[in-house]
Amino acid sequence: MFRVELAVRPRPGVKDPQAEAVQESLARLGHSGVTVDSVGRSLSLTIDCPSAEEAERITADLCEQLLVNPNLETYTVSIAGST
Amino acid sequence: MFRVELAVRPRPGVKDPQAEAVQESLARLGHSGVTVDSVGRSLSLTIDCPSAEEAERITADLCEQLLVNPNLETYTVSIAGST
């Protein structure tokens, strides 16, 4: 069993309307020193497989098939060791 | 300038229908060994302030005031050093 943390965020340059709206609102609230760079998503998974490499491969598959839109998003994976 | 990464996820015990929905799609694709534990959100900020402590304080304020709903969510912050 491996715990996988997946962080997905907008690809640099791709429009990030969420970040723009949060920025606009923070500015209205007077938080002038804070810049919102991006808003992303995160997923925590548990994968039942024999090795960390296998977990990584499965995660990469999942990302390609379903979880990540490679054109709009980039992602990073961290595998949190077996349990 | 400090880069702040904020990760927000559902509080353990609170329902996470988004995770269930992802779980369902994964099952449909035939990924049986994968459990979706939670679906969360993340925010990358740049804070213009003199010290990491200050950045941490500002972030904690934002989280408490605004970004995190303590009824539903927990959060972790990492401050990625000045640039």
Added chain:
Amino acid sequence: MTLSTENSARELGLAMGLTGVELDHIVAELGREPNRVELAVFVGMWSEHCSYKSTKALLATLPSSGPGVLAGPGAHAGTVDVGDGWAIAFKIESHNHPSAVEPYQGAATGVGGILRDVVAQGARPVAVMDALCFGDPASPRTRWLQDGVVGGIGGYGNSYGVPNIGGLTVYDTGYEGNPLVNALAAGLVRHDGMRTAAATGPGNAVLIVGATTGRDGILGAAFASEELGEHHEHTARRSHVQVGDPFMGKKLMEAMLSFDDGLVACQDLGACGIACATAEMAAAGGSGFDIDLDLVPQREAGMEPFEVLLSESQERFMLVVAAGRAEAALAHFRDHGVHAAVCGTVTDSGQMRVRHDGTIVVDVPAALVADGTPGQQWETGTLPGPRPYPDFPIPDDLGAVLVQLIAQPGISDHSRLYERYDQTVGNRTIRGPGQGEAAVQKLPGSTAGYAISLVGGGERCAVDPYLGIQALLGEAVRNLGCVGARAVAVSDGINAGSPSDPVEFARLAALIRGLGDGLRSLDLPVTGGNCSLYNESPAGAIPPTPMIGVVGTVGDIRRIPAVAMKTGEILLLAGSPPGEQGHAAYGRLLTGSSGPAPSVDLAADRRLAAFLVGQIAARRIRAAKDSGRGGLAVALAKLCIRGGVGAEVRGGEWGSRPDWALFGEGPGAAWIATRPEDAGALIADAAPEGVPVQQVGVVGGNRLTIGGIIDLAVGDLATAYAKEPA
């Protein structure tokens, strides 16, 4: 291929998709070789998507004027009178290729784009409808696509605050590699509130308002005019897809509709972005534009001139504002939370002149860019003729056939899909998805209203495009009749394969000819539309697929039939059960082949619709449903399911082939439920109008029985209807 290579303009132009004829034409008109930025502008603007070079001549044959038409083809959105000084601006747009690659954003930006057309016309959006075609409903890929597409349509429209009031969903293996996503948007505008794209008045200011401009979908228009390759190629092209921002779109819509001080002209920025708007607005007004790209608010640093010009960043408009009113205009838009900048001036040069970094990078005649393509001729092939169904005996259990038909994806319940759309925001929706044959909304402060029927699909058109599109027109007119609406005007979306294939071009031509002839026999104008070509995948072209949106007027929304029929009402059959074996879902189900050409009788549909409108105005109709996919039996089963009530129809009407009578898809037929006391008068009125109407049964109980032929519990029908595709 990039714009910075050292190839000659000609090589570059050819590589980017211009033809030799087009390049020669450009050089001849300019009297010189175009530079690289100009070349990019021509590549985008002379793509099929922007120029309609393959269909222009065909579309010109369509009837486009009529008594209610206030603005026809050529306007941002066709606009028709619906009474009380109000007009409906409406149009269909396709976003097939972007949605195939990135379903959520592709569909979302498709909806955003068609809404901007309506806003550019000066109308407040009041409705969206969508027409979707997918492959195998049970395949994971279809589910992924549908989930994304429906999510995107809802995600944009729900947030923007425009209700989705109906649509259609078709499943057919012909769309496996190339799904179709078409959307219709409608808006309300006062007759005197319409806006134009015609830029006039040298010295007037050119403004760009809305979102900032980024490197979004550069040459997406050219992309929409290409065939889709293998799936992995989609990935390589994903950068063409835009990101929609309904929040910005909504703010921008409010800002646009509340602005008129000094407004001369406006246009939404869609395909080919600034290049398209400048060329078309100048050409429409017979003027010229001087644009300075450095003044355009940009999201990213270091954008090349062609990138700024051709960017398809969403949520933007271009305006021409009277000189001297520009400052006030900027303040107005900024107050609404959207970006705004003056980026140029109107001139009398007729030229589209673009400056970047102090130098002129484009200097070409606006009219040449906007509509100067030499046009494109394609070879026309011969269409394969339809074939009759192979003979088959009448199935023993027609009830079982009905259950099978009603569970077919495409005929079965779509509520899981349309539940993801807000249907009631705006307080106008009288009949939304699942509530009637056509969508109905009411006019502000009035009991009058309008209805829209959106129909489409390629199955019948694949058999016979000319008759197939007419069968769709007939269906739309019948649908409107069932809600008491008189058809006024049509907007169409044509989806077809690559015109370079002679057979596909013949299909396209037959569709448009069929549309024109059908419209003429119905006395209806087309006020706009959309053509999406090159819908091909490695498996071949899609079936030729028109989407037809028809707007009608409703005199009194309080008289339209109820959503469902009720116990004690009398069942009447208007029209005759189809005798011949025209193309039908039934035949397909039983034989697996696509069968003969669909049966068409537009005159009968027109008579039926007029009769229904009159009887509804006379308050004699409690429920009505025309015969559509699956024929009369499916129509009646759906009426029963909707009302949770049974019906008892006598036998004897159904001839020697009751299967074809009940499941055939002939024109001119509908079920009517009426109160016993109204039945006589209704039937008496029918004959003089040339509509055969007979009393055939009663509403009540919890079973659907048709003579000795069908006897089913409504609950079992409902279960089959609601089943999810496995």
Added chain:
Amino acid sequence: MSGPRAAVIVFPGSNGDRDLLETLHTAGFDAFPHPSGRALPEDVVLAGLPGGFSFGDYWRAGMLASQEPAVRSLDHLVERGGLVIGVCNGFQILVEAGLLPGALSYNDPAGFRHRWVTLECAFDSGSPWFEAVPAGTRLRMPIAHGEGSYFHPGGFDAVAAHAPLLYENNPNGSVGGVAALLDGTGRVLGIMPHPERASDPDLGSADGLRLFEGACGAASRLPPPASRKTAAFRPPHDQSGIRTDIRSGS
């Protein structure tokens, strides 16, 4: 226009403001739109927070809007005895602003859902919003939301006494089927379904209008805003949060 003054707070991204205004007019209010960036004027007796996607509903529905000056001035309106209604996104904003307890989270099952639903009035709350809606009344109106699952860490028991409307068929996983919530004064109402869209029989139902008519009746009996000091309505519940006055509906 006469009638009690009512402000509909328009946030960037609101889209139900026109529907709410129209319904308030129909119910007898002198209603007008008010931008969220400014505190409410002193002369209003009612504030309506409309449905929509304020600030795009980005990050978390209602969160960004809850910080707006008009929302921050609601406390003052309530202290003056005024009425507040938050519909859908407006309810989310009231919860985010702390004017109502608990939280509204992702629908369960997940996803945006539009549907006509039936609500049942669980008890006589004494709230002005419910003057025309006695216990046992069933109301039909649409829902249209993706984040409408009501959650309270204390479970249904903690809020039952403040939850006058329950879904007949829970469409979104709300605890105990809670569809609407009153604050301790009974004057602040958050409601996830759309009563302002059920304001005309032509639209399918006029049930929602009854809430607004009740409020208009109560608001008309209020003393003029300037002279008002204390709450004008009896608090419907004791402050323990224990449900004291439930009658079963029929």
